Amino acid sequence: MFKQGVSFLLSGGFNTAATFGLYWLLLLVVGYQAAYAISFVAGIALGYVLNTRFVFQTIHSWKKLALYPLVYLISYAVGAGVLALAVAKLGIDEWLAPLISACVTLPLTFFLSRAVLLPRSSRTSEQ
Template sequence: MSPIKWQDIKFVRFLLTGGINTIATYCLYLALLNLLPYIWSYSISYVSGIFLAFFLNRFFVFKEHQGLKTVLLLPMIYVAQYAIGVLIVWLWVMTLELPEFLAPLAATLILIPFTYVLSKLIFVKPKTLSP
C-alpha cells in the first residue's frame, strides 16, 4: 500500500471545503430563487461563494498563498468559472429542460477539476529546484 501523498490530502480538503461552500451558496440560491429569476439568484450566490472560497482555500486547503497575485487572480478564475457555469445553468434549464433548482449543482460538479487545478496554481508557490 502506498502512502497518502500530500497532494491527495489537499484535494480532499478542497473537496470538503468545496462541499461547504456549495451547501452555503446553494442555500442562498434557493432562498433567492423565491424572490429573483434563476440567473440573478445564481449570480448573487456565486459572488458570495467567491469570498467564502478565498478564505477556505487560503486558510484550510492550501494553507499558503502568493500574496497579491493570489488576491488578484482568484477572482479571474471564478469569473471564468462563472461564465462557464452560467452557460451550464442555462443549457440545463432551457435546452435540457431540467429543474432549475438542480442547475447550480450540475454546474459545480462539472467545474470541480477546472477550479481545483487553477486554484492550486495561484495559491501554491512553485517549488524551486536546488542546483
C-alpha cells in the same frame, strides 16, 4: 496533492452548501440567473478564505486576492453556460440545474485555484 484534493472537496462541500442555500433563498425574490450570480460572488469570498487557510495552507497576499476571482470568472462562465443549457435546452428544473453546473466546474476550479494560490515551486515539487 491528494490531501489538498480531499481538503478541497470538504471545504468546497461546505462552500457549495452555503452558496446553494443562498441561491435557493434568492430564487424567492429574483430570477435564477441573478440568484446564481449573487450566490456565486458570495462563494468566491468564502472560497478564498477556505482555500488559503485550510486547503492549500498558504499565506494571504494581495496578488493572490486579486488573481483569485479570475478562477471564478472562468468557472462562472463555464457554470452559467452549463446552467443555461441544463434549464433551457435539457429542461432540467432550475432548482436542480446548479448541481450539474457544480459537477462540471469542480475539477476546473481545483486546478485553477491551486495554480493561483500555490507558488510554482510548491506545485512542481509535489508532482
